[in-house]
Amino acid sequence: MRAGDIRLTWPSRTWEVGGSADRASKPARASRVVEEGGEDATLIFGDALDAAELLMSRGVRAHVVYVDPPYASQADYVAEARLDGFADGRTRRSVAFNDKWRGPDGVGAYLDMLAPRLEAAAELLRDDGSLWVHLDWRSAYLVRAILDEIFGRDAFINEIVWRRAPNLGRQAASAQFGRTLDTILVYGKKDAKITPPTRLEPIEASAVRVDDAGRAFTTAPRGDYTDASIEKLEREGRVHRTSSGRVYIKYFLVKDAAGNHFRERRVDALWTDVSPLRHQKASERTGYPTQKPVALLDRIVRCASPPGGVIVDLFSGSGTTAEAAVLAKRRAFASDKSPIAIATARARLLRAGVAPTIESIGSSENGDLPRGAARAQLDFHEGGTRVILLEPSMPLAWAIDARGSLARAAFRATWHAERTLGSAPAALPTFVDVRDGKPPIRVRAWADDGTLFETALSW
Numbered sequence: 001m002r003a004g005d006i007r008l009t010w011p012s013r014t015w016e017v018g019g020s021a022d023r024a025s026k027p028a029r030a031s032r033v034v035e036e037g038g039e040d041a042t043l044i045f046g047d048a049l050d051a052a053e054l055l056m057s058r059g060v061r062a063h064v065v066y067v068d069p070p071y072a073s074q075a076d077y078v079a080e081a082r083l084d085g086f087a088d089g090r091t092r093r094s095v096a097f098n099d100k101w102r103g104p105d106g107v108g109a110y111l112d113m114l115a116p117r118l119e120a121a122a123e124l125l126r127d128d129g130s131l132w133v134h135l136d137w138r139s140a141y142l143v144r145a146i147l148d149e150i151f152g153r154d155a156f157i158n159e160i161v162w163r164r165a166p167n168l169g170r171q172a173a174s175a176q177f178g179r180t181l182d183t184i185l186v187y188g189k190k191d192a193k194i195t196p197p198t199r200l201e202p203i204e205a206s207a208v209r210v211d212d213a214g215r216a217f218t219t220a221p222r223g224d225y226t227d228a229s230i231e232k233l234e235r236e237g238r239v240h241r242t243s244s245g246r247v248y249i250k251y252f253l254v255k256d257a258a259g260n261h262f263r264e265r266r267v268d269a270l271w272t273d274v275s276p277l278r279h280q281k282a283s284e285r286t287g288y289p290t291q292k293p294v295a296l297l298d299r300i301v302r303c304a305s306p307p308g309g310v311i312v313d314l315f316s317g318s319g320t321t322a323e324a325a326v327l328a329k330r331r332a333f334a335s336d337k338s339p340i341a342i343a344t345a346r347a348r349l350l351r352a353g354v355a356p357t358i359e360s361i362g363s364s365e366n367g368d369l370p371r372g373a374a375r376a377q378l379d380f381h382e383g384g385t386r387v388i389l390l391e392p393s394m395p396l397a398w399a400i401d402a403r404g405s406l407a408r409a410a411f412r413a414t415w416h417a418e419r420t421l422g423s424a425p426a427a428l429p430t431f432v433d434v435r436d437g438k439p440p441i442r443v444r445a446w447a448d449d450g451t452l453f454e455t456a457l458s459w
Contacts, residue, residue: 030361033410034369034452035346035444037355040326044335045342045369046361048314051335052120054361055312060333061126062312063305067118068134068292069315070099072110079340080287081419081448083394094449096289096317096340110139115146117314122150124312128191130157130304132184134292140183151187157194160184162271162296165278184300195303199273200262203253208261211237211250216261219248267299274299283422288318288344297324305330319345326354335361339369339450346446347397347418355413374453376443384435385459389445392453395419395428398445404438407456411444 031044031054044051048069079096101109121131131151135143148156160183165171167178186194207218219240222230230247233239240248253261267273274296277285284294301311301324309330313321316334322345325332336342342358349356360368375391387400399416414437420426434441440456447453 031359032361032368033357034360035356035358036410036412037357039331039357040354041322041332041334041349041356043316043319043322043342043345043349043356043358044333044361045337045339045358046335047337048117048335049120050361051314051333052117052124052312054359055124055333056120060124060310060312061129062124062333063126063129063309063330064132064301065121065124065129065312065314066132066134066297066300066321067121067314068290068317068321069114069117070097070110071136072101072106072138073099074101074106075099079289079344079448081396082287082421091287092448094340097338107139107142111142111146114139114143118143118146119150121312121314122187125189126310127189128193130186130188130192130194132186132300132304134182134184136182137179140185144185147185147187155187155189155192156185157188157192158184158186158269160186160269160271162274163276165276192304196267197299197303198264198266200254200256201265203261203263205261208253209240211240213237216253216255217250218253218261218263219250222247222249225249271296271299281422283420285421286318286344286348288341291318292320294320294324294327297321298328301325301328301330316345317341319348322356323348323352326352339452340448341450342369343396343446343448343450343452350397350416350418351420355416370449370451372447372451372453374443374445374455376455376457378441378457378459379431380459384433385437385441386431386433387441387443387457388431389443392445392447392451395445395453396448398428398443400432400434400437401442401444402434402437404440405442407440407442411442411454413444 044054076095076098078093081092083091100106103109118133125131133143133147162182162184163180164182165180167180171178203218208216209218210216230239233249238250240250251263253263255261274293277291277293280293297320305311307329311321311325311330311332313334316322316336318341319334322332322334326349334345346356346358377388377390379386379388389398397416397418399413401411402414403412415432417428419428439458442456443454445453
């Protein structure tokens with residue numbers, strides 16, 4: 001690709017592949033807290049660029065920034081929510097986001113959108129932080145050139161290939177090799193450190209040997225080890241010599257509870273051991289399009305950040321990164337401009353036992369989440385006060401704030417319920433008994449299309 005083949009422009013600077021320019025500072029937009037929760041997770045309803053600038057203005061610096069943007073697929077993506085109750089196949093479908101870009105093929109407009117957001121993501125990193133950009137065949141090669149410009153080529157760490165789907169159906173029958181792979185580009189700041197995990201590889205019983213110290217091992221040929229390396233390995237007891245004098249390298253084995261032997265291998269850049277979402281348990285699948293498995297993000301979070309570290313996802317979708325982060329005892333910040341994404345991420349974090357804080361930073365025309373009027377009523381009885389939700393019916397989640405706070409204050413749930421996932425999801429309760437609540441009792445419900453319904457009840 002020649003410098004100048006692709007030209008990208010945004011308010012902070014004009015930028016060309018092969019060129020460079022200084023990035024002017026841009027003031028962050030004001031945000032508004034929609035819902036208060038703990039400090040473990042914050043969801044930001046807004047564009048990735050606005051969210052990054054907001055976090056930078058607050059001094060947030062990340063160990064990991066993960067970016068799973070649209071792929072320039074020229075398609076719309078629909079979220080499908082299975083409704084509670086009887087297993088009768090009832091679903092709700094809503095457009096979660098569109099991935100259509102103007103122009104003959106849309107690539108230029110797509111890169112025009114993505115480049116400034118990648119630059120902002122890079123600025124969010126600590127000196128030991130790394131950026132992970134998840135793409136597919138459509139634009140990975142172009143985005144790598146952009147990242148080389150932003151970071152410098154020496155900052156490149158890895159190009160990870162993840163097998164996201166089996167080669168089946170029309171894809172397998174087509175006149176090409178199946179496009180079953182995603183690419184994750186990894187770039188790091190000057191002190192970035194990635195610690196690849198290990199995975200267990202089963203070893204046939206016939207290949208297991210035991211040395212004089214009683215340690216089980218298997219062997220591999222010497223390969224390209226130098227004589228000096230062999231001497232070092234021999235001092236470590238890791239060289240096996242046959243009766244004919246041939247040299248093999250010992251690899252010590254671990255054993256599971258059933259007595260089977262395994263060799264621990266470091267994970268390389270080809271990830272075929274993380275199953276696609278379709279093979280994950282039903283309780284993980286949210287119905288949000290392009291959702292990634294938690295196991296994939298768990299690997300990224302754990303290998304590139306310490307416990308207590310800061311994880312940022314600027315295109316959070318269903319909230320997989322945020323969930324993986326909080327389950328790994330990290331602090332999560334996740335943004336998306338789709339209200340369906342924010343509602344889905346909120347519900348799954350609640351299922352994971354974490355109440356997120358939600359902020360709005362002007363992604364919609366009125367700078368807030370789409371809203372509707374909830375219908376609820378109070379029923380008084382000897383045990384206290386019952387709050388009954390009437391509309392919306394079968395919400396994704398609903399909650400009450402019984403602290404007596406005013407409508408202009410951020411909502412803080414004193415009770416909440418969220419839809420469970422799985423092959424037979426349980427119906428949400430439609431009422432809750434409140435013993436010590438103060439009026440007004442605020443009621444909020446989140447619909448599958450991301451609309452936030454609310455009302456306040458007094459007596």
